[in-house]
Amino acid sequence: MAARVPVSLVWLRRDLRLDDHAVLDAAARASEQVACAFVLDPVLLRGPRVGAPIVQCFFDALAELRERLRAHGADLVVLEGDAPAELLALARRIGARAVFYGRDVDPDALARDARAEAVFRDAGLLVRAIDDVSYYAAGEVVQSSGKPYGVYTPYRRRWEARFAADPRAPLHSERALAPRLLARDLLGESRAVPRPEEYGHASSAAYPRGGVGEAERLLRAFLGERAAAYAEQRNIPAVEGTSRLSPHLRAGTIGIRRLVHAAAGASPAWLGELIWRDFYQQLLAHHPRIAHEPFLAAARAIRYRDDDEDWRAWCEGRTGYPIVDAAMRQLNQTGWMHNRLRMIVASFLTKHLLLDYRRGERSFEQRLADADLAANNGGWQWSASTGTDAAPYFRVFNPTTQGKTFDPAGAFVRAWLPALARVPDRYVHAPWEMPPLLQAEFGCVLGRDYPAPIVDHAFARTRALAVYGAALARGRASV
Secondary structure, eight states: OOOOEEEEEEEESSOOOSSSOHHHHHHHHHEEEEEEEEEEOHHHHTSTTOOHHHHHHHHHHHHHHHHHHHHTTOOEEEEESOHHHHHHHHHHHHTOOEEEEEEOOOHHHHHHHHHHHHHHHHTTOEEEEEEOSSSSOTTTSOOTTSOOOOSHHHHHHHHHHHHHHSOOOOOOHHHHHGGGBOOGGGSOOOOOOOOGGGGTOOOOTTSOOOSHHHHHHHHHHIIIIIGGGHHHHTTOTTSOOSOOOHHHHHHTSSOHHHHHHHHHHHOHHHHHHHHHHHHHHHHHHHOGGGGTSOSBGGGGGOOOBOOHHHHHHHHHTOSSOHHHHHHHHHHHHHSOOOHHHHHHHHHIIIIISOBOHHHHHHHHHHHOTTOOHHHHHHHHHHHHTSSSOSSOTTOOOOHHHHHHHHSTTOHHHHHHOGGGTTSOGGGTTOGGGSOHHHHHHTTOOBTTTBOOOSSOHHHHHHHHHHHHHHHHTTOOOBO
């Protein structure tokens, strides 16, 4: 058995928990003592890739993680600035001989980590990067030839076959770590966990709360009340039918092994969604270029429109299509959006308005508490027909039909669009069909109380098929 490292430093990033934590488990087994640190990056926190909901969620998680470590007699060292320099200074202060961290698939994070690893190795430190974001890492579920999958269904079949042969139980990392944590008085000074306002973000009680305690509460509620009906209710936005755990997977306040094993025993449909998450993570890992360009080479030729007024109408929830507008208002106020609605609004932006999917993708990064590059990019490219979806490009969601199908009585729409609160059910998803006298009677006069549609569905569909067809009809090969 190899000798333990006297002191190791664990660099926490998107894994803000103590249990079911592969990095902490590995550090505890390889080290006599372990210290935990998080580095605040002012450039990232004030930059265009994050917004208030995700910042607040992460800061919640940091504050709770600190308390949990202090309960063990240790602490979370919170640093600020250039990560490699700050961590190297801390390692020297506490006498650390090794640095452990979780491997990421975000190209920007990979570039940062490569630079950090070079700094650490030059200083004589051992470095271990460990996969812990996905249940199976990018290279663990591949075709027989070793080639990665580009379509979900065969990937899922191979994933499920591996799960049957190689299930990975949740790790009891907190139990292994607790006796090896470096005492708080040996760690030196640490800054306080900041408030979002320090980086220009406004806090809101409407945003999802972060932290392990909240993740555990949501999981218990879901398993106890909703998991059995998940397959039937997951597409109904007016019903609390989903787990709401996506912000916690993003911040790492609950382990993926914990959720996979819970889903395997509770809901095959929910397990399928977690496999989708693994699929998108491995897709970005194998094709990092998709962070900036379409997966399909032919999709680079799509001629998008550039219409700022349509863009603002979509962002602000005033397109004149109730299900789209209600969804965008939910997002703007709460930092979260139901998954079915994400598909509807993404399809509307890219097919009805013919605006570049990357504008929508970046907008979601700034507004979602669960903004994850792999999942967000995968979802947007699926909706825009530029990604891995096996269906042809001519799928154009009809927002009126989608509303009637998944919100038949308009409960969700009415909750977010007060102008439609009294409109009869038959018109709630198509208020433009309501006669003028009824519009006046029910307080929903188009152009005054609620906007008329900014584009006609039939026209938009025809236009989208022509534009997409010109680019994609001749081939869907990726490069």
